[in-house]
Amino acid sequence: MPLFLREKKSLTVLIALIFFHLILISIQVPLGNEQSYFEKGFFSVFSPVQHGILSFFGSIGKLWKNYFYFRNVQTQNQRMREEMFLLRQENNLLRNALQKLKSEKEVEENISKIYQNILPAQVIGLDASNLYKSATINKGSLDGIKKNMVVLDKDGNLVGRIVGPITLKEARVQLITDSESGVGVFSQINKVMGVLSGDANGLCSFNYVLVTEQGISDGEEVVTSGYDGIYPPRIKIGKIILMEDTTSLHKEIKVEPYFDFRYLDRLAVITTDLIDIF
Amino acid sequence: MKDFIRVSVGVIIAFIIYTIFNKISASLLQLFNVFSLVVIYFAVEKDEIFGACLGGFCGLIHDSFSLGVFGVAGLAKTITGFLAGYISKKIDVLPVLRNFVFIFILISIEFILWALFYSFIFSQSITGGRKLIYFQPLSTALVGSVLFLLLRRIKKESPLS
Numbered sequence: 001m002p003l004f005l006r007e008k009k010s011l012t013v014l015i016a017l018i019f020f021h022l023i024l025i026s027i028q029v030p031l032g033n034e035q036s037y038f039e040k041g042f043f044s045v046f047s048p049v050q051h052g053i054l055s056f057f058g059s060i061g062k063l064w065k066n067y068f069y070f071r072n073v074q075t076q077n078q079r080m081r082e083e084m085f086l087l088r089q090e091n092n093l094l095r096n097a098l099q100k101l102k103s104e105k106e107v108e109e110n111i112s113k114i115y116q117n118i119l120p121a122q123v124i125g126l127d128a129s130n131l132y133k134s135a136t137i138n139k140g141s142l143d144g145i146k147k148n149m150v151v152l153d154k155d156g157n158l159v160g161r162i163v164g165p166i167t168l169k170e171a172r173v174q175l176i177t178d179s180e181s182g183v184g185v186f187s188q189i190n191k192v193m194g195v196l197s198g199d200a201n202g203l204c205s206f207n208y209v210l211v212t213e214q215g216i217s218d219g220e221e222v223v224t225s226g227y228d229g230i231y232p233p234r235i236k237i238g239k240i241i242l243m244e245d246t247t248s249l250h251k252e253i254k255v256e257p258y259f260d261f262r263y264l265d266r267l268a269v270i271t272t273d274l275i276d277i278f
Numbered sequence: 279m280k281d282f283i284r285v286s287v288g289v290i291i292a293f294i295i296y297t298i299f300n301k302i303s304a305s306l307l308q309l310f311n312v313f314s315l316v317v318i319y320f321a322v323e324k325d326e327i328f329g330a331c332l333g334g335f336c337g338l339i340h341d342s343f344s345l346g347v348f349g350v351a352g353l354a355k356t357i358t359g360f361l362a363g364y365i366s367k368k369i370d371v372l373p374v375l376r377n378f379v380f381i382f383i384l385i386s387i388e389f390i391l392w393a394l395f396y397s398f399i400f401s402q403s404i405t406g407g408r409k410l411i412y413f414q415p416l417s418t419a420l421v422g423s424v425l426f427l428l429l430r431r432i433k434k435e436s437p438l439s
Binding site for chain 2: 009010013014017018020021022024025028035036038039042043046047049050053054057124125126127128129130131133134136163172174178180261
């Protein structure tokens with residue numbers, strides 16, 4: 001084929017591919033936060049592969065440890081860690097619940113309900129574009145995962161919520177550090193209310209606090225308010241590390257989340273609507 | 279058929295490395311663009327159309343593991359794949375140093391394109407506290423040029439080639 005014809009063909013293919021991608025990007029606009037079928041398809045195909053690869057290497061690692069090192073100690077330690085993990089979650093959630101629940105009977109009823117609804121999950125991947133946006137976990141619809149379920153770290157601090165796509169054994173978690181996220185919050189001491197969203201740099205912004213507001217200070221803890229209808233109240237999020245008055249109506253407040261990206265391998269998904277309990 | 283298998287194996291290996299890097303440390307993901315290396319390698323070996331198609335496919339895999347707009351990395355990698363195939367037909371990019379510069383320029387172009395699309399869509403900086411990402415073209419080019427050299431030598435010595 002002559003060179004100019006070949007180049008023309010190549011250029012046509014390139015333009016067609018660019019056009020295809022632009023259409024792909026455009027069709028997401030009316031969908032909002034909902035994923036397109038194309039994206040869901042890709043995620044459904046490749047996330048189990050990712051899960052499988054990690055399980056494979058994880059199994060090899062476990063095999064090595066179990067056979068050549070402290071086999072019994074390892075198993076026992078693992079079991080105790082699992083138990084400690086669940087107890088820590090339960091303890092944290094009950095602590096919050098106790099602040100509101102009045103009768104002892106009510107507390108008893110809810111203890112079992114909470115314990116049964118903590119689902120430990122492992123992070124199998126971080127966001128490919130921005131680490132602070134999302135993470136993929138190894139639990140999916142077969143484990144009872146649904147959209148908007150609350151996700152906590154090993155110490156019971158808020159990490160985010162489940163967003164789509166959800167496959168049979170994988171799901172995506174939107175982190176509170178994502179700039180598109182929004183959490184109804186208040187400051188622990190004076191209950192100053194606002195909306196928390198991520199800044200995509202690993203920190204969060206405490207928005208909509210008027211510059212005239214005096215009842216909020218540096219180092220103060222920030223907890224969920226429960227008014228957003230997704231996150232239950234009084235879950236710890238982080239502490240205020242920076243507060244500045246601006247020329248606009250609202251203060252600029254930065255919050256450092258308690259959850260640590262370095263230890264974000266193990267999470268707890270709350271599979272019940274905690275707002276009912278609290 | 280043989281080519282299809284080779285490309286599939288290449289993409290699978292890239293995906294395995296990507297997954298392992300993701301698990302070991304997030305910094306490794308910022309430093310090495312494994313999918314782009316596969317795209318450049320096969321684009322140079324085949325042609326620009328193949329490079330663009332493979333780039334689009336690998337970019338969409340990358341996009342599917344990111345919360346946000348699906349297709350941004352796909353678009354950037356499509357252009358990278360096309361350029362890799364097109365330039366390699368005009369210039370000999372096989373000598374090691376030239377190969378290093380070639381990969382460095384391509385990864386830089388992809389990075390700039392992706393950053394532009396990303397900033398345009400999300401109205402925010404791409405770095406997000408991740409300064410290591412600026413070293414991605416350099417580190418990927420270093421690893422890529424050595425890797426491609428080794429692959430070419432293996433291929434040359436292989437009785438199947």
